[in-house]
Amino acid sequence: xxxxxxxxxxxxxxxxxxxxxxxxxxxxxxxxxxxxxxxxxxxxxxxxxxxxxxxxxxxxxxxxxxxxxxxxxxxxxxxxxxxxxxxxxxxxxxxxxxxxxxxxxxxxxxxxxxxxxxxxxxxxxxxxxxxxxxxxxxxxxxxxxxxxxxxxxxxxxxxxxxxxxxxxxxxxxxxxxxxxxxxxxxxxxxxxxxxxxxxxxxxxxxxxxxxxxxxxxxxxxxxxxxxxxxxxxxxxxxxxxxxxxxxxxxxxxxxxxxxxxxxxxxxxxxxxxxxxxxxxxxxxxxxxxxxxx
Amino acid sequence: xxxxxxxxxxxxxxxxxxxxxxxxxxxxxxxxxxxxxxxxxxxxxxxxxxxxxxxxxxxxxxxxxxxxxxxxxxxxxxxxxxxxxxxxxxxxxxxxxxxxxxxxxxxxxxxxxxxxxxxxxxxxxxxxxxxxxxxxxxxxxxxxxxxxxxxxxxxxxxxxxxxxxxxxxxxxxxxxxxxxxxxxxxxxxxxxxxxxxxxxxxxxxxxxxxxxxxxxxxxxxxxxxxxxxxxxxxxxxxxxxxxxxxxxxxxxxxxxxxxxxxxxxxxxxxxxxxxxxxxxxxxxxxxxxxxxxxxxxxxxxxxxxxxxxxxxxxxxxxxxxxxxxx
Numbered sequence: 001x002x003x004x005x006x007x008x009x010x011x012x013x014x015x016x017x018x019x020x021x022x023x024x025x026x027x028x029x030x031x032x033x034x035x036x037x038x039x040x041x042x043x044x045x046x047x048x049x050x051x052x053x054x055x056x057x058x059x060x061x062x063x064x065x066x067x068x069x070x071x072x073x074x075x076x077x078x079x080x081x082x083x084x085x086x087x088x089x090x091x092x093x094x095x096x097x098x099x100x101x102x103x104x105x106x107x108x109x110x111x112x113x114x115x116x117x118x119x120x121x122x123x124x125x126x127x128x129x130x131x132x133x134x135x136x137x138x139x140x141x142x143x144x145x146x147x148x149x150x151x152x153x154x155x156x157x158x159x160x161x162x163x164x165x166x167x168x169x170x171x172x173x174x175x176x177x178x179x180x181x182x183x184x185x186x187x188x189x190x191x192x193x194x195x196x197x198x199x200x201x202x203x204x205x206x207x208x209x210x211x212x213x214x215x216x217x218x219x220x221x222x223x224x225x226x227x228x229x230x231x232x233x234x235x236x237x238x239x240x241x242x243x244x245x246x247x248x249x250x251x252x253x254x255x256x257x258x259x260x261x262x263x264x265x266x267x268x269x270x271x272x273x274x275x276x277x278x279x280x281x282x283x284x285x286x287x288x289x290x291x292x293x
Numbered sequence: 294x295x296x297x298x299x300x301x302x303x304x305x306x307x308x309x310x311x312x313x314x315x316x317x318x319x320x321x322x323x324x325x326x327x328x329x330x331x332x333x334x335x336x337x338x339x340x341x342x343x344x345x346x347x348x349x350x351x352x353x354x355x356x357x358x359x360x361x362x363x364x365x366x367x368x369x370x371x372x373x374x375x376x377x378x379x380x381x382x383x384x385x386x387x388x389x390x391x392x393x394x395x396x397x398x399x400x401x402x403x404x405x406x407x408x409x410x411x412x413x414x415x416x417x418x419x420x421x422x423x424x425x426x427x428x429x430x431x432x433x434x435x436x437x438x439x440x441x442x443x444x445x446x447x448x449x450x451x452x453x454x455x456x457x458x459x460x461x462x463x464x465x466x467x468x469x470x471x472x473x474x475x476x477x478x479x480x481x482x483x484x485x486x487x488x489x490x491x492x493x494x495x496x497x498x499x500x501x502x503x504x505x506x507x508x509x510x511x512x513x514x515x516x517x518x519x520x521x522x523x524x525x526x527x528x529x530x531x532x533x534x535x536x537x538x539x540x541x542x543x544x545x546x547x548x549x550x551x552x553x554x555x556x557x558x559x560x561x562x563x564x565x566x567x568x569x570x571x572x573x574x575x576x577x578x579x580x581x582x583x584x585x586x587x588x589x590x591x592x593x594x595x596x597x598x599x600x601x602x603x604x605x606x607x608x609x610x611x612x613x614x615x616x617x618x619x
Contacts, residue, residue: 038411089597095410096357100553101596103546108589115586221542225422232415267426270419277416278404 005137006258012135014254015247016144019151022246023206024227025234026158027199029242032231033175034195037087037098041106043224045200048075049207050215051113054122064124072204078109079200080193087196106224114217121214147209154205155243158198162239171195175237222266226253229273235283244285303478306561310474314467318460331459333572335531338466339524340567344551345477345560346520352557353481354513355493356406357414360421361548364518366540367394367424368525369442370434373535376443378433383445387526394522395515402511421545429537439536442529466527473520477560480516489513550588554595556602565604 024042031039052071056062062070082105090098126143133140162168173181174191182188206223207215226249234245249269256268276284321330343365350356368390375386405416428434445465480486488509491499500506529535547570555566570591574584599606 032411038414086593086597093596093600095414096351096355096557097596097600099357099359099411099414100549101593103549104589104592104596106589107546107585108593111583111586111589115583225418228415229419232412236411261430263430264426267423267430270422270426273419274416274423277408277412277419281408281412 007255008136008138010254010258011251012138012140012144014251016141016147016250017254018230018247018250019148020206020210020223020246021226021230021250022243023151023154023202024223025230025242025246026155026239027202028227028231029237029239030171030195030199030202033237034171034192035087036095037102038228039199040099040102040224041082041109042199042203042227043220043222044106044109045075045079045203045220046207046210046223046227047113047215047217047220048078048109049204050124050211050219051117051122051207051217052204053208053211054124054215055117057124064127067124068208071208072201075204075207076197076201079196079203082200083193083196087192106221110217110220117217119216121216121219122211123214124211126212127209143209143212150205150209154202158202158239167191167194226269229269232273232281233276233284235285238283238285241283241285245283248284300482303482307475307478311471314471315464318463328459331463335459335462335466337568337571338463338470339528339531340548340551340571341564342470342473342524342527343521343548344555344567345474345563346517346524347548347552348557348560348563349477349480349489349520350513350517351552352559352562353486353493354489354510356510356514357410357417358517358545359414359418359542359549360424360545361417361517361521362540362542362544363421363424364394364398364521365525365528365544365548366428367397367518368522369529369535369540370428370440370525371522372526372529373435373440373442374433377441383443383530387523390522390526391519394518394525398515398518399511402514403507406507406510406514418542418545421542425537425541428540434537435535437537439534442533442535444533445530462531466531469523469527473523474560474564477520481560485509485512547588550592550595552602554591554599554603556604558601559604562602562604566602569603 024046027042027045028039031037031042049071052074053067056067056070057064060067086101086105087098090101093101127146128142130142132142133145160168162172170181170186171191171194173184173186174188178188181191207220210223227246230245230249231242232245233249234241234243249272252272253265253269257265260268317334318331324330343361347358347361350358371390371393372383372386375381375389376383401420405413405420408416429437434440445462481489488499488504491502491504492506492509496506551566551570552563553566554570555564556562573587595602
């Protein structure tokens with residue numbers, strides 16, 4: 001393989017990872033916008049999505065698509081429960097307390113999965129079998145196509161939800177100004193619950209498409225952190241930023257890993273994060289957000 | 294007047310605590326497993342030192358750190374590298390590792406502490422992740438293979454000698470810990486402590502009355518890192534072998550949990566939280582399988598029901614009791 005071929009392969013891998021990171025970053029952003037909380041359990045939603053899907057497929061013997069759908073639904077319910085049981089009592093607490101509580105939730109979910117499902121990787125079959133596609137000289141795994149397709153579908157769906165539905169508009173309004181939203185008759189509580197459900201569902205979508213590559217109780221952490229980096233790289237609190245941040249992080253990380261050293265792959269992501277935080281904390285996009293950093 | 298009484302009470306507490314700490318091994322001698330308990334107490338002492346430093350930074354100055362294991366690891370690894378790779382004296386290693394920690398913290402403080410809230414949390418988390426990646430991949434740290442550390446000796450007398458290892462190390466760790474507790478208590482009761490609390494409650498207000506925010510933040514960050522580094526060195530010579538997983542995100546979060554459960558805004562809370570969470574898994578064998586689960590649950594419950602930590606709860610309960618009696 002010559003250098004250009006390698007670059008192309010890194011790019012393909014990077015864009016695919018980027019799709020995953022973007023989904024997770026969107027989940028962060030949705031919760032952050034509605035509650036000002038950074039949810040450290042976002043990575044666990046990803047992991048749970050894969051674990052539930054594998055269980056439904058192997059033990060309940062449902063077909064792959066139905067397992068996928070049900071697992072997304074189940075994780076959404078877990079997200080809602082998390083909000084009702086844990087986040088709501090902490091409405092008045094400090095940022096540190098809320099961050100710590102979501103860290104607690106993430107540890108708890110990890111522990112629960114470890115107890116119930118053990119420490120081994122869980123798999124589902126690849127969504128479609130057959131030879132990988134070729135894109136010029138790069139190998140394009142069939143699952144990569146699924147990942148990108150589902151990520152793009154989810155993003156378009158989310159966009160339509162925010163633009164076209166009354167609930168979506170209400171959520172946008174809540175994110176912009178809670179008091180004013182209450183005054184025009186929006187139920188803010190419901191919107192917060194909705195945002196947790198939505199965010200968990202996005203995480204589970206990412207988990208479901210990753211499930212064929214194997215997931216276990218502690219795999220979610222890394223994905224959560226990467227999604228987090230992506231959200232900040234794109235600028236915390238806007239959806240376009242989360243998507244752009246996801247793809248940028250995915251590509252830069254893959255290039256860095258390929259050209260510098262793959263054992264420093266994680267370190268590269270966090271160096272990007274630190275660089276963005278120190279140079280442009282508002283994110284790399286030139287979008288003016290109302291927030292002061 | 295009120296302050297001097299308070300000071301005296303605190304001093305009395307400290308004196309009592311010293312006595313308990315120094316007498317513990319004598320009491321434990323009666324048990325068969327005394328050595329085992331002592332080893333748990335050594336770890337409790339090591340964790341206490343880190344958590345007290347963390348509380349100075351988070352509880353008093355209000356600066357969140359999700360990457361404190363980085364400094365703990367830096368202290369441990371510099372001790373390991375100095376003794377194993379360069380064959381120098383462990384005591385020189387101690388001095389070097391404290392110096393290195395202070396220098397690294399000083400350099401990082403200025404850019405990182407400019408950030409607030411979530412951004413600060415993310416930056417410290419990123420810092421911790423970068424360090425743990427370095428520990429796991431650099432040649433000099435032994436990578437994922439780990440690295441051995443020389444034993445500690447005073448005047449040719451090896452502290453980790455087989456029959457007296459635990460007792461010697463217990464006294465060494467806790468005497469260092471007591472000195473550091475004393476310094477921390479004095480720090481928070483001084484002008485610096487007041488400045489830090491002012492920064493915590495409102496940076497703008499603190500700045501307007503002439504508190505040099507950047508200077509105090511940097512100072513407390515460096516002090517906090519030095520505490521973690523000292524604990525790291527002690528840990529390195531105690532375990533005599535280091536491997537990267539002990540200094541990653543999980544460790545940072547464990548330290549945070551200790552702080553939160555004990556009470557972030559008190560030195561005694563740090564001691565309490567670190568001791569309880571170090572002993573719990575050891576005392577309850579059942580815990581071992583469920584440790585992650587219980588940790589998470591404890592953390593959530595502590596945040597929801599005791600946002601100020603156990604030490605505050607105990608103090609309030611004590612007040613209630615004494616008031617009812619009088």
